[in-house]
Amino acid sequence: MFKLAKGRMSIWAVIGAVLFMVVQVTANLNIPSLTSDIVNNGVVNGDIDYIWRVGMKMIVFSLIGILAATGNVFLASRTSMKLGSNLRNDIYSKVINMSNDEYDQIETSSMITRTTNDVIQIQNVYMMMLRMMLMSPVMLIGASFLAYNKNHRLTLVFLVVLPIMLIFVGFLLYLAVPKFKAMQTKTDRLNRVFREGLTGVRVIRAFRRDKFEQDRFEDANLDFTRNAINVNIIMAFSFPVIQMIISGTNVAIVWFGAKLIGVQAMPVGNLISFMAYAAQILVSFMMLSMVFIMIPRAQASAKRIQEVFDLKSTLKEDEKPVQADKTPGNHTLKFSHVDYRYANAEKPVLTDIDFKSQSGQTIGIIGGTGSGKTSLVNLIPRFYDTEKGEIILDGQDIRHYGLNDLRDMISFVPQKAALFRGSLRENMKFGKADATDEEIWQALDIAQATDFVKEDPAGLDQYVEQNGDNYSGGQRQRLTIARALVKKAAVYVFDDSFSALDFKTDAVLRQALQDDEHMQQSIIVIVAERIATVADADNILVLDEGEVTGQGTHNELKDNNEIYQEIINSQIKKGDEV
């Protein structure tokens, strides 16, 4: 937990909070002594002047205490909130820069809980620590010392009370800590089920799984609620017990104190201040135990956050990266006997992938579902790294380029069309921040998106909802294609990006790509399940179970590749054009 705070909290704010706390405790500890003074020397002797003088002192100490407490709360809150904010930023930046292998290791819902709920636990516990954890021992020691000074014999009461308190707090910790710790994993489960339900709501409705999903959610919710209720029961049960212990202590103090006053072994005022110190001792003891209840939960949260930071990047950056050539023309791409295996997978998903291409050429990749097409293209921008073999771009192993430099050379249209909430213009500028409207319209033209974009009078200012939900599947695909085209790259990868387009649009779009001057100077990689989409490619790779069973032009493969023929036959049967 302390490791997480290192460098993310202002040391000056921490020192400031501690100093304010010391001032606050000193002021608070002085007030009971002044009370006994005012009673013993002012009230008992009827000395009004004395009462005024000491009274004024009490007011000054109270004001100092209030101001110091305000300063302490301000600095403690500020620096712990800052810690929370820094942690969130760092987790986000870690996640954004993760390789897909690392990303696959922690579920998205858990990642969200870690960034929000877990960070809040850490932030709260630091605030408590700066407020109470440091204050309690100082107050405990100070109050005990001063109480002992007021009357040695009365202090013996604590020899009975403190062990009772210790046993009770120990019991409380034993009951509450596991439940507090479990809160985080239960929050995770609740978020996961909720998230799945939300993202898959249409599927759930279509398959009439509403009841099943509702039960699943209720189950997770009930589990979470039960735990939360148990935690609250324990806490609710603890307060009256503590109150009872405090009241019992007061009764004992008054009982024995009265006897001491009776035999004139102690002045009346000392009894009053002794009771105040006793309250301070017990309250600080309680505050300390509360912190000890909260720390294990925060530690569990800290462990979960640290797990994210500790994810080792499998993507190693070259210490002396070579400069990438981002100018159009003259680019080459070569896969040299590439194997790839997902983390923890038994066998490679890609074996001995070998092909080459150059600017102006289109590579088609075709194969059945799960044959490894997406896995293959994901290797080009280094979303994952090859297990064996090399991918060579412009004569250099892609691992020799800086990661950002490499990704600048590639424009990628992922299988799942993802758009972001904001204006269409903002979405289109994703790959080229300074793109002009003209460039954007040109890309929309090639992507066959101009017509439906123009239907909205807001044009490029039209609003894109989260995930691009206000567009149809085909429209979303065309917009993601346009976004990729706005970026001027050496390699364009279209991962099954034409699947939601009708045949005509698919054909017109591909023709427009071929006619575009910049595209003619780039390498185009098109992944498809439809023969028609890749038929014009200069080289088509036929993938089957991660292996290239053949490569060549449409006509070559049509004649001599069995799998290609099977795909053609299956699509002819379905009535598709070839």
Ligand SMILES: Nc1ncnc2c1ncn2[C@@H]1O[C@H](COP(=O)(O)OP(=O)(O)OP(=O)(O)O)[C@@H](O)[C@H]1O
């Ligand atoms: N993140 C992952 N972790 C583990 N295995 C994966 C992962 N992604 C894909 N796979 C496995 O790799 C194999 C190839 O998947 P891939 O997505 O590359 O196929 P594909 O040809 O693109 O399929 P589709 O056309 O259905 O998208 C599949 O068997 C799949 O289960």
